[in-house]
Amino acid sequence: MFSHERIIIRRGPESGLPIIVAVHSTALGTALGGCRLKAYPQWQDGLADALRLSAAMTDKCALAGLPNGGGKTVIALPTGATPDPGLRVAALHDAGSVIEELGGHYATGPDVGTGPDDMVTIGHRTNHVFCRPAGAGGSGDSSPGTAAGTVAALRAVCRARFGSTDPAGRSFAVVGLGRVGGRVARLLAESGAKLVVADVDPAKRSLADELGATWATPEEALTAAVDVLVPAALGGLLTPTSVAALRCAAVAGPANNQLDTPATADLLHNRDILWAPDYVVSAGGVISATAVELHHESPQQVTARLDAIADTLTEVFASAQRDGVTPSAAATAEARRRAG
Structure with missing residues (x-):
C-alpha cells in the first residue's frame, strides 16, 4: 500500500541528473532524512532506495522520541559514474531547489x-538543511553521535543476550570501517572487547593494527564466530543465504536497511539470533544533529538522548518476548503507534 505523503522526481536543470525527494510522514513534525549521492543501475533503483529509507526514517524518529517524520533525498548517478566537482555542485544545488x-x-x-x-x-538554495560544519553554524559530522548511539544499543543487546551490559571480553565483528564503523570499533576496543574488523578498503587495515583487532575480508567477518555481528557499511547484508551462514548470537549495527526483505527478520528469529532493528541502533546521528541545530539542547541533554537508545531497545526486546514476535515487528508496531 502506498504510504508516502509526497514524492518529487525531477531532472535537475543544472546537473541533468535525477533528483528524488520522498517525504514519508510529517505527522509528528518536519520530515528529516539524508541526501544520498550514489550510482544506480537505473534511476528507478534510486527511487526504491528513497521510498524505503524515508519510511525507515519515520520509524527512526518516532522511536527516538523526536518531533519529526521521515524523508529522503537521492541524487541518482549512472552506474560507474564519479561526478566532477562542477557536476557535484550542480546536483547539490538541484537538490536544494527541490x-x-x-x-x-x-x-x-x-x-x-x-x-x-x-x-x-545545498544550503545555497534552501535553509532546510542540517549538519553543516561547525564553522558554518551547523553541528558538523553526525558520525560521533551515530557511533555513541550504536555502542549504547550494543550494551542493551549484550544485556538481553548475555545478561550484562559490559562489552569487555565479548567478541564483535565490525563490517565497515567508515566514519561510523571506525568509531564504533574504537569505542568497543576501549571497552575491552575482542574485535574482528573488515572493510573493502585495504588501507583500513591500519586501524585493525592500531586496535589490536583481527583483520578479515567482509565475507570472512560476516561469518566469524563472534558474540555480535556489527554491520556498519551499506545495507542488504542480511539475506536468506547470509543468515544461514551466520555464527553469531546477535546482530546489531548502524548500517541502514540491513534486511534484504522484512521476512529475513523471521529467519534470524528462527535461528535464535537476536536482531536489533537498524533504525533504532543508528538513531544517534539524527538525535545529536537535531538536538543541537533544531531543538537547541545542551550537551547533557544530547548525551541523555543517546543513552536512551539502550532503553528503547530494551523495551523493544521485552515487547517482542511478551508478544511472541520478532524485535522487528515489535519495533515497527511501536513506531506506528507513536507516529499515529
Whole structure:
C-alpha cells in the first residue's frame, strides 16, 4: 500500500541528473532524512532506495522520541559514474531547489556520498538543511553521535543476550570501517572487547593494527564466530543465504536497511539470533544533529538522548518476548503507534 505523503522526481536543470525527494510522514513534525549521492543501475533503483529509507526514517524518529517524520533525498548517478566537482555542485544545488519547494516540510542532512561541506552547498538554495560544519553554524559530522548511539544499543543487546551490559571480553565483528564503523570499533576496543574488523578498503587495515583487532575480508567477518555481528557499511547484508551462514548470537549495527526483505527478520528469529532493528541502533546521528541545530539542547541533554537508545531497545526486546514476535515487528508496531 502506498504510504508516502509526497514524492518529487525531477531532472535537475543544472546537473541533468535525477533528483528524488520522498517525504514519508510529517505527522509528528518536519520530515528529516539524508541526501544520498550514489550510482544506480537505473534511476528507478534510486527511487526504491528513497521510498524505503524515508519510511525507515519515520520509524527512526518516532522511536527516538523526536518531533519529526521521515524523508529522503537521492541524487541518482549512472552506474560507474564519479561526478566532477562542477557536476557535484550542480546536483547539490538541484537538490536544494527541490527541497526548498517543500516549504519546510522536509530538511536534509548528510548520507552516503555526501558530508557536512555538501550541506553548505545545498544550503545555497534552501535553509532546510542540517549538519553543516561547525564553522558554518551547523553541528558538523553526525558520525560521533551515530557511533555513541550504536555502542549504547550494543550494551542493551549484550544485556538481553548475555545478561550484562559490559562489552569487555565479548567478541564483535565490525563490517565497515567508515566514519561510523571506525568509531564504533574504537569505542568497543576501549571497552575491552575482542574485535574482528573488515572493510573493502585495504588501507583500513591500519586501524585493525592500531586496535589490536583481527583483520578479515567482509565475507570472512560476516561469518566469524563472534558474540555480535556489527554491520556498519551499506545495507542488504542480511539475506536468506547470509543468515544461514551466520555464527553469531546477535546482530546489531548502524548500517541502514540491513534486511534484504522484512521476512529475513523471521529467519534470524528462527535461528535464535537476536536482531536489533537498524533504525533504532543508528538513531544517534539524527538525535545529536537535531538536538543541537533544531531543538537547541545542551550537551547533557544530547548525551541523555543517546543513552536512551539502550532503553528503547530494551523495551523493544521485552515487547517482542511478551508478544511472541520478532524485535522487528515489535519495533515497527511501536513506531506506528507513536507516529499515529
